[in-house]
Structures are given as C-alpha cells and as structure tokens.
Amino acid sequence: MSDSFKAVGGCRCDTNPVRYEYTARPAEVHYCLCTDCTDICGGAMAIIAVVDKQSFRITENADKLRTFHSKSTCHRHFCSACGCHLYVHVDSFADFELVHVPTLDRDQDVGGKPDRWVFVRSKHPLLTLPEDGLPRHQGWANSGEPVAA
Numbered sequence: 480m481s482d483s484f485k486a487v488g489g490c491r492c493d494t495n496p497v498r499y500e501y502t503a504r505p506a507e508v509h510y511c512l513c514t515d516c517t518d519i520c521g522g523a524m525a526i527i528a529v530v531d532k533q534s535f536r537i538t539e540n541a542d543k544l545r546t547f548h549s550k551s552t553c554h555r556h557f558c559s560a561c562g563c564h565l566y567v568h569v570d571s572f573a574d575f576e577l578v579h580v581p582t583l584d585r586d587q588d589v590g591g592k593p594d595r596w597v598f599v600r601s602k603h604p605l606l607t608l609p610e611d612g613l614p615r616h617q618g619w620a621n622s623g624e625p626v627a628a
C-alpha cells in the first residue's frame with residue numbers, strides 16, 4: 480500500500496536522539512513473549528511492528544546506534560547513549576525490521592493493532608495474559624498451531 484502513511488519514533492536522548500520512520504503500514508503487529516525480547520528489554524512482553532525493510536529508515540543520529548547480536552540470527556539495535564532498544568532484525572524475516580512499538584512517539588498511528596501473541600511458551604510466570612480473544616502461538620505465528628493457553 481502506498482498511501483501517505485508515516486510513523487516516527489526515536490530513542491530517549493534529550494539531545495540528538497536517534498530518530499526513525501517507516502512509511503508503509505506494518506505487515507503485522509504482535510505481542511512477543513520470547514525470552515530474547517523480554518530479558519533484553521526488562522519487560523514481560525514486547526509489542527512488535529513487522530515493518531517492510533524498504534519503508535524503514537533512520538532519519539537522525541544513526542551514528543549513535545549500536546548492534547548487539549542476542550542470537551547469531553537476531554540483531555538488536557540500541558542507542559549507545561541512552562540504551563533504548565529501538566528495533567531488531569531477525570535473519571528469518573530478512574525483508575523486515577521488527578520495530579519495538581513503544582519507541583514510536585506516543586501520538587503516532589502505529590499502522591495496525593496487535594492481532595496475535597507469539598512465543599507463549601516463553602511467557603514469564605508473573606504475567607497473566609488478558610482474555611482478549613487473540614490467537615496465541617507457541618512460537619512464531621507461522622510455526623505452529625494456536626494454543627488456547
């Protein structure tokens with residue numbers, strides 16, 4: 480879709496923040512409970528927008544970005560000054576960047592709503608999932624049947 484969609488976000492630096500944008504609606508937005516997301520973010524879940532790589536770009540202060548390989552196939556991009564985790568590239572989703580939705584500016588239209596939970600098998604025991612009726616997948620949504628957790 481090539482409407483005039485655009486969403487912008489960035490890191491938490493007060494001066495010279497890393498800024499990014501994507502200019503097409505995400506292919507998908509999901510809640511991720513994998514330990515790779517949660518342990519690195521220090522949260523019980525991640526909200527991920529799966530954004531076409533062609534529509535995503537860093538618009539300011541790219542020099543502050545650092546990449547950590549939390550797995551050999553999982554490349555996570557952080558601001559080196561404030562520590563904010565902005566987006567992740569996963570080898571199996573080569574054509575996409577996985578944007579951490581809370582790093583979008585709060586007034587932004589994300590471009591989609593979460594429509595599934597993934598990696599439910601890794602859910603932290605202190606987290607109770609809401610009865611939202613969304614499909615819950617043990618791993619990636621395309622790697623198994625939904626489970627009624």
Ligand SMILES: [Zn+2]
Pocket residue numbers: 490491492496497543558559560561562563
């Ligand atoms: Zn920063």
Ligand SMILES: [Zn+2]
Pocket residue numbers: 511512513514515516517525598
């Ligand atoms: Zn994850």
